[in-house]
Amino acid sequence: MSSLSSRAEEQSHLSVIYGRLDELRAEIRDRLDHTRRGTGSGGTKEARSMRDAATYMYAERLAQYEAVEQGLCFGRLDLRDGDRLHIGRIGIHDSEQPLLVDWRAPAARPFYVATAITPYDVTLRRHIRTRGRTVVELDDEILDLDAATDSSVVGEAALLAALTANRTGRMRDIVSTIQAEQDRVIRAEPGGVLVVQGGPGTGKTAVALHRAAYLLYTYREQLSARGVLIVGPNATFLRYISQVLPSLAETGVLLATLGDLFPGVTARRTEPAEVAEIKGRAVMVDVLAAAVRDRQRVPEEPLEIEVDRHPLRLSAADCEPARERARACGLRHNLARPIFVAGVLDALAVQVADRIGADPFWDDPLGEDDALASPNVLDAADLADIRADLAENPLVQAAVDALWPVLTPVRLLTELYGSIDALVSAGSLALSDAECALLWREPGGGWSPADVPLLDEAAELLGEDDRDARRAAAREQARWLSYAQGVLDITAGSKSYELEDDDEAAIPNVADIMQADMLADRLAEREYRTAAERAAADRDWVFGHVIVDEAQELSPMAWRLLMRRCPSRSMTVVGDLAQTGTLGAPAGWADVLAPYVADRWRLAELTVSYRTPAEIMDYTARVLAPVDPSIVPPRPVRSSGVAPWEATGTLDDLVARMSYEIESLGEGRLAVIAPAGYQATLAAALPALTTGPAPDLEERAVLLTVGQAKGLEFDTVVVVDPARLLADSPRGANDLYVALTRPTRRLGVFTPVPGTTFGR
Numbered sequence: 225m226s227s228l229s230s231r232a233e234e235q236s237h238l239s240v241i242y243g244r245l246d247e248l249r250a251e252i253r254d255r256l257d258h259t260r261r262g263t264g265s266g267g268t269k270e271a272r273s274m275r276d277a278a279t280y281m282y283a284e285r286l287a288q289y290e291a292v293e294q295g296l297c298f299g300r301l302d303l304r305d306g307d308r309l310h311i312g313r314i315g316i317h318d319s320e321q322p323l324l325v326d327w328r329a330p331a332a333r334p335f336y337v338a339t340a341i342t343p344y345d346v347t348l349r350r351h352i353r354t355r356g357r358t359v360v361e362l363d364d365e366i367l368d369l370d371a372a373t374d375s376s377v378v379g380e381a382a383l384l385a386a387l388t389a390n391r392t393g394r395m396r397d398i399v400s401t402i403q404a405e406q407d408r409v410i411r412a413e414p415g416g417v418l419v420v421q422g423g424p425g426t427g428k429t430a431v432a433l434h435r436a437a438y439l440l441y442t443y444r445e446q447l448s449a450r451g452v453l454i455v456g457p458n459a460t461f462l463r464y465i466s467q468v469l470p471s472l473a474e475t476g477v478l479l480a481t482l483g484d485l486f487p488g489v490t491a492r493r494t495e496p497a498e499v500a501e502i503k504g505r506a507v508m509v510d511v512l513a514a515a516v517r518d519r520q521r522v523p524e525e526p527l528e529i530e531v532d533r534h535p536l537r538l539s540a541a542d543c544e545p546a547r548e549r550a551r552a553c554g555l556r557h558n559l560a561r562p563i564f565v566a567g568v569l570d571a572l573a574v575q576v577a578d579r580i581g582a583d584p585f586w587d588d589p590l591g592e593d594d595a596l597a598s599p600n601v602l603d604a605a606d607l608a609d610i611r612a613d614l615a616e617n618p619l620v621q622a623a624v625d626a627l628w629p630v631l632t633p634v635r636l637l638t639e640l641y642g643s644i645d646a647l648v649s650a651g652s653l654a655l656s657d658a659e660c661a662l663l664w665r666e667p668g669g670g671w672s673p674a675d676v677p678l679l680d681e682a683a684e685l686l687g688e689d690d691r692d693a694r695r696a697a698a699r700e701q702a703r704w705l706s707y708a709q710g711v712l713d714i715t716a717g718s719k720s721y722e723l724e725d726d727d728e729a730a731i732p733n734v735a736d737i738m739q740a741d742m743l744a745d746r747l748a749e750r751e752y753r754t755a756a757e758r759a760a761a762d763r764d765w766v767f768g769h770v771i772v773d774e775a776q777e778l779s780p781m782a783w784r785l786l787m788r789r790c791p792s793r794s795m796t797v798v799g800d801l802a803q804t805g806t807l808g809a810p811a812g813w814a815d816v817l818a819p820y821v822a823d824r825w826r827l828a829e830l831t832v833s834y835r836t837p838a839e840i841m842d843y844t845a846r847v848l849a850p851v852d853p854s855i856v857p858p859r860p861v862r863s864s865g866v867a868p869w870e871a872t873g874t875l876d877d878l879v880a881r882m883s884y885e886i887e888s889l890g891e892g893r894l895a896v897i898a899p900a901g902y903q904a905t906l907a908a909a910l911p912a913l914t915t916g917p918a919p920d921l922e923e924r925a926v927l928l929t930v931g932q933a934k935g936l937e938f939d940t941v942v943v944v945d946p947a948r949l950l951a952d953s954p955r956g957a958n959d960l961y962v963a964l965t966r967p968t969r970r971l972g973v974f975t976p977v978p979g980t981t982f983g984r
């Protein structure tokens with residue numbers, strides 16, 4: 225397809241682009257060396273911090289330049305006015321002209337959406353395939369109405385090459401072959417909630433990742449300070465997608481599972497699906513609120529507290545007004561505690577004052593015993609002293625702690641789960657006794673992902689009395705902000721002097737890539753993490769944009785947590801309701817979103833499956849039609865000529881089949897997807913498979929449950945015992961749908977001989 229002369233022409237342009245990239249790297253390296261040499265003990269504290277921040281930023285920029293080495297330039301547009309644009313992973317200029325246009329720039333958009341009918345002034349679109357720094361293939365499309373075909377696919381040859389390449393266990397970016405319907409999602413406005421619904425393999429995950437990169441590029445000012453959060457279903461999945469954003473030179477994104485979103489807690493505990501389902505219900509908000517109220521007690525029997533060898537009595541009548549006042553103040557548990565404590569101290573102080581302040585000379589002058597009370601010789605200052613002494617008294621403190629303890633989320637939940645009485649009391653209006661019994665567990669053993677939204681909710685209910693720390697932090701921040709503003713003014717002023725004949729757009733100085741508040745944050749912390757990194761350590765962090773992948777799996781409690789992290793509701797929600805595996809998951813996107821945005825959300829649908837060839841999609845549709853006719857697989861973009869195989873047999877037969885499949889795999893990757901109860905037997909019978917809770921997907925062959933396989937793909941997939949997968953869960957059809965749509969090339973379906981199984 226590509227003539228030698230055009231290849232030579234592209235090669236020479238490519239060499240110029242790489243040459244310029246090398247220059248940019250060398251310049252940043254020089255700057256880095258220069259600031260590093262200056263780093264150390266010299267200068268003021270502020271100057272040292274400034275140098276550290278600059279070092280960090282140059283290192284970050286260098287890493288971005290290093291990350292774009294592979295596939296730096298992948299396309300060219302020839303425009304009607306004779307202009308020619310090369311499209312690539314980042315923008316690169318020399319002193320006179322742009323050499324490479326960033327794929328996210330508006331000028332690059334026609335590369336993804338132009339058609340013969342709507343050509344956007346493009347006359348030719350060229351896909352350039354490279355290996356290292358060498359051009360290996362060109363694929364030209366003339367956007368000429370006379371030559372228009374009805375193909376809806378852009379850059380067909382490049383797309384097919386990408387789709388049929390061996391899988392590696394790591395997802396690749398799709399930047400050179402994004403399709404028009406995907407491009408519309410990637411470049412959609414960031415405001416509000418955008419739901420992206422699409423069947424398996426339609427590129428939802430790929431689109432979500434490219435959207436994050438696009439948003440950070442286009443709305444950098446708004447987003448880089450707050451960061452972008454991408455939530456994925458599990459750690460294996462995050463590892464699978466982890467290379468995509470670095471290959472797009474983006475570092476401002478936090479990839480996390482829901483279990484990672486409560487700093488200080490690593491939620492890896494496994495638990496039965498029915499327990500996770502209860503924890504995910506919206507009524508758990510009421511259960512937790514009741515659990516907190518249950519920790520705000522008054523004594524059933526009066527408490528005796530000995531102070532200065534005299535007994536004081538603390539009764540329900542003393543404590544009830546204090547509790548009412550504390551509850552009525554509208555503050556959260558820990559923040560309301562001082563009000564309760566003040567009420568209790570008042571009650572105790574009166575008792576002490578009555579004892580020590582009685583007027584020794586008081587008498588009933590008329591002997592009629594008609595005085596209301598003994599006049600007290602103590603004044604307000606004395607009473608305040610008594611209260612202060614009582615507040616310091618350990619026995620008083622212990623009594624108050626028992627009645628209204630300072631609670632952390634971890635303590636509240638640990639003590640709630642650890643007591644069936646506490647569970648039944650807190651759950652009385654929302655849970656059955658049997659459900660409370662399911663939630664009960666011994667203390668210890670770690671936290672599960674479903675616990676994390678509850679810990680977060682508990683943190684909201686409890687609050688943290690950190691007023692002093694916040695005031696001090698605000699003062700410190702203001703000091704750094706004014707310093708940072710000064711630094712930016714100076715560096716902006718010195719820009720042309722420092723850079724002289726450099727390309728200023730391509731070599732940023734501090735003022736280009738930082739705002740004063742970002743710089744102040746970094747200086748103040750004396751460590752220079754990106755917003756995403758800092759967000760990971762801060763429960764109160766509010767993200768600029770949140771992207772949720774496999775969103776159909778999230779519980780109502782999980783949504784509450786995510787919405788708290790994104791009060792602006794700038795969100796992209798990506799999922800497929802037909803692939804829902806969890807119990808208690810939503811029936812529709814409206815159900816999920818209504819509590820937060822009513823009906824103010826947009827829906828975009830992806831309709832073409834890029835992963836799975838037509839033969840496998842047809843088979844899947846046939847198998848699922850009698851089980852769940854509502855499942856309609858998406859339209860495949862290609863066929864492979866390889867029909868799926870079906871077999872029935874013993875474990876030995878399966879072992880024989882697997883050795884053939886693994887042998888004929890070549891460079892690709894294979895997965896066996898089997899019911900959870902079969903995992904032990906199959907792991908023992910098939911030692912060539914990598915197994916475990918988070919198997920390394922870069923290994924050649926892995927054994928997975930459906931839950932683990934969600935979102936992943938392999939060249940070859942063997943699904944074991946589909947009937948059992950169907951029977952194993954109330955959403956069995958969805959599970960089978962997920963399993964059958966994982967392969968990019970070959971599918972095998974193996975059923976044990978009737979009446980036998982390969983495990984529990």
Ligand SMILES: Nc1ncnc2c1ncn2[C@@H]1O[C@H](COP(=O)(O)OP(=O)(O)OP(=O)(O)O)[C@@H](O)[C@H]1O
Binds near residue numbers: 386425429
């Ligand atoms: N435009 C494209 N160009 C090249 N490859 C693509 C394109 N779109 C999607 N793909 C590839 O198709 C495969 C499926 O994409 P992805 O995993 O994003 O789909 P998905 O909709 O998230 O699937 P699932 O619902 O099963 O999780 C991936 O290998 C992805 O790289």
